[in-house]
Amino acid sequence: MQLPILESINLMAVLPVLIIAGWACVLLVFDLLIPRSRKHWTAWLALVGLLGAAVALFFQIGHFARLGSEAAFDGMVTVDGFSIFLQVVFVLTAIVGVLLALDYLPRHGIERGEYYVLLLFTTIGMMIMSMAADLIVVFVALELLSIPLYILSGFAGMRETSEEAALKYFLLGAFASSFLVYGIALTYGGTGTTRLTGIAQAVTSDALNLPLTTVGMGLLLVGLGFKVAAVPFHMWTPDVYQGAPTPVTAFMSVGAKAGGFAALIRVLVTAFPAIASEWGTLIAVIAGLTMLLGNIVAISQSNIKRMLAYSSIAHAGYILLAVAAAQRSENASFAIGAVVFYLLAYALTNLGAFTVAIAVERDDGTGTEIDDFAGLGKTRPWMALAMALFMLSLTGMPISGGLVGKVFVFQAALQAVPGDPLLLAVVIIGVLTSVVSAFYYLKVIMVMYMREGEGKAVLPLALKTVLAATAFGTLVLGIIPGPVFQMAQRAMLK
Amino acid sequence: MLDQANFLVPPIYYVALSGILFILGMVGVLLRRNAILIFMSVELMLNSANLAFVAFARSFLDVNGQVFVFFVMTVAAVEVAVGLALIVAIFRTRRSIDIDELHSMEG
Numbered sequence: 087m088q089l090p091i092l093e094s095i096n097l098m099a100v101l102p103v104l105i106i107a108g109w110a111c112v113l114l115v116f117d118l119l120i121p122r123s124r125k126h127w128t129a130w131l132a133l134v135g136l137l138g139a140a141v142a143l144f145f146q147i148g149h150f151a152r153l154g155s156e157a158a159f160d161g162m163v164t165v166d167g168f169s170i171f172l173q174v175v176f177v178l179t180a181i182v183g184v185l186l187a188l189d190y191l192p193r194h195g196i197e198r199g200e201y202y203v204l205l206l207f208t209t210i211g212m213m214i215m216s217m218a219a220d221l222i223v224v225f226v227a228l229e230l231l232s233i234p235l236y237i238l239s240g241f242a243g244m245r246e247t248s249e250e251a252a253l254k255y256f257l258l259g260a261f262a263s264s265f266l267v268y269g270i271a272l273t274y275g276g277t278g279t280t281r282l283t284g285i286a287q288a289v290t291s292d293a294l295n296l297p298l299t300t301v302g303m304g305l306l307l308v309g310l311g312f313k314v315a316a317v318p319f320h321m322w323t324p325d326v327y328q329g330a331p332t333p334v335t336a337f338m339s340v341g342a343k344a345g346g347f348a349a350l351i352r353v354l355v356t357a358f359p360a361i362a363s364e365w366g367t368l369i370a371v372i373a374g375l376t377m378l379l380g381n382i383v384a385i386s387q388s389n390i391k392r393m394l395a396y397s398s399i400a401h402a403g404y405i406l407l408a409v410a411a412a413q414r415s416e417n418a419s420f421a422i423g424a425v426v427f428y429l430l431a432y433a434l435t436n437l438g439a440f441t442v443a444i445a446v447e448r449d450d451g452t453g454t455e456i457d458d459f460a461g462l463g464k465t466r467p468w469m470a471l472a473m474a475l476f477m478l479s480l481t482g483m484p485i486s487g488g489l490v491g492k493v494f495v496f497q498a499a500l501q502a503v504p505g506d507p508l509l510l511a512v513v514i515i516g517v518l519t520s521v522v523s524a525f526y527y528l529k530v531i532m533v534m535y536m537r538e539g540e541g542k543a544v545l546p547l548a549l550k551t552v553l554a555a556t557a558f559g560t561l562v563l564g565i566i567p568g569p570v571f572q573m574a575q576r577a578m579l580k
Numbered sequence: 581m582l583d584q585a586n587f588l589v590p591p592i593y594y595v596a597l598s599g600i601l602f603i604l605g606m607v608g609v610l611l612r613r614n615a616i617l618i619f620m621s622v623e624l625m626l627n628s629a630n631l632a633f634v635a636f637a638r639s640f641l642d643v644n645g646q647v648f649v650f651f652v653m654t655v656a657a658v659e660v661a662v663g664l665a666l667i668v669a670i671f672r673t674r675r676s677i678d679i680d681e682l683h684s685m686e687g
Contacts (some may be wrong), residue, residue, distance in 0.1 A: 145589055222644075222651060224645070225651065225652075225655070226651055229655045229658070229659075233659065236662055236663075237662060240666060240669070246673065246684050247684050249666070249669055250682045251683070251685075252666050253666050253670055253679075253682065254661075254679075254682065256663055256666055257615065257618055257619065257663075257679070260619070260622045260659050260663065261609050261618075261622055263655075264602075264622050264629065266653055267625075267626055268602050268625065268628065268629040268632070270629070270648070271598075271636065272632065272646055274636055274644075275595065275635075278636075278640050278642065279642075279644070280644055326585065329684075329685055340648050392685075403649050461584065570645040
């Protein structure tokens, strides 16, 4: 066996990850020196690290637009347009995650420096997930993403719901990762390699043990399906989203989901193109079920965080439909473009909606019912307007990123396998459930404008900034989606 | 692909054993109600995967499978650290780690 040389490690390709990882370790120590009453210094320092990574990413965009893709760590990770695009989403989400917590944590009496450090660590997990080229990396990145999130969901330790959310998330998350590991073991047994490209070669060769590989792929799908909250592996989502501190919920509903989808696409598209019609069918069925369950159960929810949890399940269904559309290689670049565009649009919209939820939430953790939004249309007109925009975008109404994202997803599914009855049926389910989703999204708007209420909300500068930025982004994606979608399409795997 | 020759105990036996252990762990997670026992069942599932990895690695004469085992063991140790801390925290507030009693959120 040859020892890796410095060129094959290629540290420059993973520079943004290295910046955040190094910075997080430094911050973990440095946080000890910061007095208890000044923990917001840690937050600002975490922001500095994230901005550093953002600058590095900015330079990489141009670099990879010219060169295509680059391998690092002897081919264990691949940095290409797809991973760069998603890394931008992750870093932006992490920046928002810090800004949302800035006032929330002290208000709720849970301000500790570890929050920001754990946030950085889980961001690294997501970023590595988007560039994984080997099942070992998929597994380690998934755990690096998950374990800090288990802790973060229990961050409001003295609240029973937060503790409960953390334990449920942890037990089910560990259960799901053991499926993933066993799936990897069987795939390795069937193909003799854990390298994604190696698996793709083995699947087409004669030496393959197909039953073992197929079962392995199935178990892998269970593990990743849990992360993206697809039916029937969604049951943790409502409790965890409701119980976790709201900034954590906002961060995890976007970041962990996008990370799961990144790994799902990497594994399915890179490693299993030879059995694409099989997994395409499976994913399409799961997508249909996920849309139906998420949208229908969301109607009866009265808690905004729980409602957004079911809504996030529903949106996982739409994204899965685009993943299923990536089964044919001619359509893969459009379908993957649709996935990452949808993820970006969903990230902006959902972070915005959670920002409003944080502003309305009271210091003792109550105030998360939809009824608490009553009267906001009068007392906080701008915030109510932004919330209305986010709700319309989540429904998929015009001039919002949500609509454009859905159009791309449905288009990708329709042109994937022309005339395929299953994909057509799932697209019809998707359109119908979007109509159903208007019930519960528009209910929030109705409560804000039509019902009398106190309409109390605390909106410090950090939240205002996030709100303005996410609303602006949602509008831009809705009005001029072209440039971003072209970038998203170019983001396809090499 | 599994080469059955030159082994005292054929590797496929180990893989079968790992399958049995995995299913035992899965049944344990689904049937047990004590958080610690559920967690032990999860560990059993992870270790059954380790056994499969080592068996496959031996039959391929390939080192990658054995390397994977180290990663799985490290991650399992991390999960123990976080999981036990959470279980202790829950026990302190509720004096019980029965997961059926965790239902403060409904909907």
